[in-house]
Amino acid sequence: MRGASFEAGRELVRRRPWLTAGIAALSLGAAGLGVSFAVHAQPDDDAFQLRAEIPASGPPFASALYQSLGVRLVPGNQVALLDNGAVFDALVEEIGKARSSVHVLLYIWEKGAASDRVTAALVERAKAGVACRILVDDFGSPDFAKTVQPPLVQAGCEVRVFRPLPGKDKLARNHRKIVVLDGKVAITGGFGIRDNWLGDGVHAEGWRDANVRFAGPAVLRAQQAIAESWQEAGGALLPPEALPELPAAGPASAAFVSSTASPNVTRSERLTQMMIAAARKRLWIANAYFIPSQAILDLLASKAASGVDVRILAPGMKSDSKTSFGAQQGEYGALMKRGVRVWEYQPSMMHAKTMVVDDELSLIGSINLDPLSLNKLEEGALVVDDRALAAALALGFGRDCEHAKELSSR
Numbered sequence: 001m002r003g004a005s006f007e008a009g010r011e012l013v014r015r016r017p018w019l020t021a022g023i024a025a026l027s028l029g030a031a032g033l034g035v036s037f038a039v040h041a042q043p044d045d046d047a048f049q050l051r052a053e054i055p056a057s058g059p060p061f062a063s064a065l066y067q068s069l070g071v072r073l074v075p076g077n078q079v080a081l082l083d084n085g086a087v088f089d090a091l092v093e094e095i096g097k098a099r100s101s102v103h104v105l106l107y108i109w110e111k112g113a114a115s116d117r118v119t120a121a122l123v124e125r126a127k128a129g130v131a132c133r134i135l136v137d138d139f140g141s142p143d144f145a146k147t148v149q150p151p152l153v154q155a156g157c158e159v160r161v162f163r164p165l166p167g168k169d170k171l172a173r174n175h176r177k178i179v180v181l182d183g184k185v186a187i188t189g190g191f192g193i194r195d196n197w198l199g200d201g202v203h204a205e206g207w208r209d210a211n212v213r214f215a216g217p218a219v220l221r222a223q224q225a226i227a228e229s230w231q232e233a234g235g236a237l238l239p240p241e242a243l244p245e246l247p248a249a250g251p252a253s254a255a256f257v258s259s260t261a262s263p264n265v266t267r268s269e270r271l272t273q274m275m276i277a278a279a280r281k282r283l284w285i286a287n288a289y290f291i292p293s294q295a296i297l298d299l300l301a302s303k304a305a306s307g308v309d310v311r312i313l314a315p316g317m318k319s320d321s322k323t324s325f326g327a328q329q330g331e332y333g334a335l336m337k338r339g340v341r342v343w344e345y346q347p348s349m350m351h352a353k354t355m356v357v358d359d360e361l362s363l364i365g366s367i368n369l370d371p372l373s374l375n376k377l378e379e380g381a382l383v384v385d386d387r388a389l390a391a392a393l394a395l396g397f398g399r400d401c402e403h404a405k406e407l408s409s410r
Contacts, residue, residue: 048265049295054277057360057385061278062253065383068274069267071255077216078250079382079389081364083396084201087191087211088114094181094213095121101131101242103180105226107140107173107366108192111147115193119148123155132157135226135233137174138165140192160233172261174229175377177211177366178222183242185215186222188256188365188382190288190353202347202403205318210286210352210396212364212382212389216249221256225380228258252386259367259379268367269374271381272296275355275363279308284356284397286313288349289321289370290328296369297331304339313400315351316344324370336409343404350400353381356393360385364393 052068055061062073082090095102095118102125109115126132134152136144138161149159162174179187189211191197199206220243227238259267272292276283276299283303290312292300304310312335319325332342344350355363365381367373384390 046264047293047295048269048273050270050273050277050299052277054274056278056280056358061361061385064274065255068270069257071221071257073253073255073383073385074217075253076248076250077214077218077252077254077384079212079214079252079254079384079386081389081392081396082187082189082211082213084206084209085198087187087189087197087209088117090187090213091179092117092121094179094185094187095125098125098130098181100182101133101180101238103178103223103226103230103238103242104132104134105174105176105178105229106135106192107137107175107177108194109136109141109144109148110192110194111143112195114195114198115148118193119151122157123151126152126155126157133230133235134159135162135174135230135235137162139170139173140175158235160230160235162229162233169376171372171376173377175366175373176225176229176258176380178226178380180219180223180226183223183244184219184246185213186219186256187211187213188222188380190351190366196349205348207349207351208345208347208400210354210364210393214254214382216252216254217246218254218256218382219246221258222380225256225258229378252384252389254385255383257381257383261376261378266375268377268379269293269295271363271383272367272369272374273299275357275361275383276300276303278361279303279310279357281358282309282356282394284309284311284313284394285369286350286352286354286397286400287369288315288351288353289324289368289373290314290331291324291371292331292369293371293374297335300340301335301338304335310340311397311401312340312342313350313397313404314342314344315349316346316405318346318349320349332407333409336407342407343401344407345400345404347403354393354397356390356397358390360387360390362386362390362393
């Protein structure tokens with residue numbers, strides 16, 4: 001049995017105690033600082049194990065991605081990193097420039113300074129006639145309707161809730177974080193609209209996270225991911241002009257991959273295994289909840305044993321889930337014996353979900369390496385084949401390790 005963490009679970013359990021019924025196990029931290037749901041990973045004899053040889057990058061990798069996930073790695077994208085609180089500067093700026101539509105899909109949205117900034121920008125655009133459609137998950141944002149929604153609705157925003165609780169499957173939540181402006185520009189990553197994400201990730205307890213702004217053909221898939229969730233929540237089809245054919249905007253090849261729950265194998269699991277399998281020289285992973293499937297653990301160990309520089313950056317003692325933090329300790333030993341290097345981030349919660357593969361491939365999005373993300377949750381991530389972005393992510397990874405403690409295999 002493995003643990004898996006939900007952000008904001010502490011508040012949810014306190015306000016909606018009936019959610020504990022029917023859940024196999026729920027563990028609260030001693031000080032009430034986090035919540036972790038214990039769920040079974042897939043049995044080893046039924047679990048998906050990638051066996052195909054995955055090319056490192058370029059057209060061969062693009063072909064493998066399409067065969068495995070049905071998503072094209074398309075050229076012509078502009079991609080820029082948005083670390084930590086910079087995501088709110090970008091959100092406010094891009095919302096302010098929107099002329100036809102703003103579509104927001106988030107897991108966490110809570111009242112506070114960050115929310116006030118984004119809400120004010122949306123209210124201004126909605127009053128100007130821009131179609132603002134907002135979808136939040138009922139698990140992750142339990143107080144949204146009371147504390148955030150009223151001024152948005154009053155201004156003319158259409159607001160919907162994903163899978164209102166109580167529901168059939170309380171753990172099948174929408175964990176995606178996507179904002180699309182005019183169908184042309186998108187922002188995704190690990191962020192939520194909550195004051196934890198303000199700051200620089202090093203000082204004043206501000207969470208460390210990574211996000212991207214991207215423009216170009218890859219935006220269409222991000223918009224489609226919002227559209228399918230919007231429909232499930234009772235929303236109408238998006239107008240055709242919200243899904244335009246997009247010209248080239250930059251040098252990067254990119255693909256937005258969405259994932260949904262599956263009784264067998266999700267795209268989150270397939271994509272994670274693909275990225276690991278593609279590594280030939282370097283595989284640097286930063287992840288908020290490192291409790292992966294056995295297949296992923298085996299791939300990591302195999303890559304390290306073959307000489308690939310495999311590094312894991314996970315939360316330290318300031319993890320928002322003490323149970324998840326404890327569970328990840330049990331995964332390190334065998335990996336370090338095979339050559340994997342492991343760091344735990346010290347200043348604040350490490351909430352990023354990124355991968356750097358060799359010198360070209362990167363992954364950034366909402367996928368945690370835990371049983372919930374890999375099996376139950378609606379997720380999304382951007383795959384990028386671009387040397388400049390890989391270099392920028394690698395530089396950030398190195399800086400983060402300066403604020404982290406490397407663990408010893410002894």
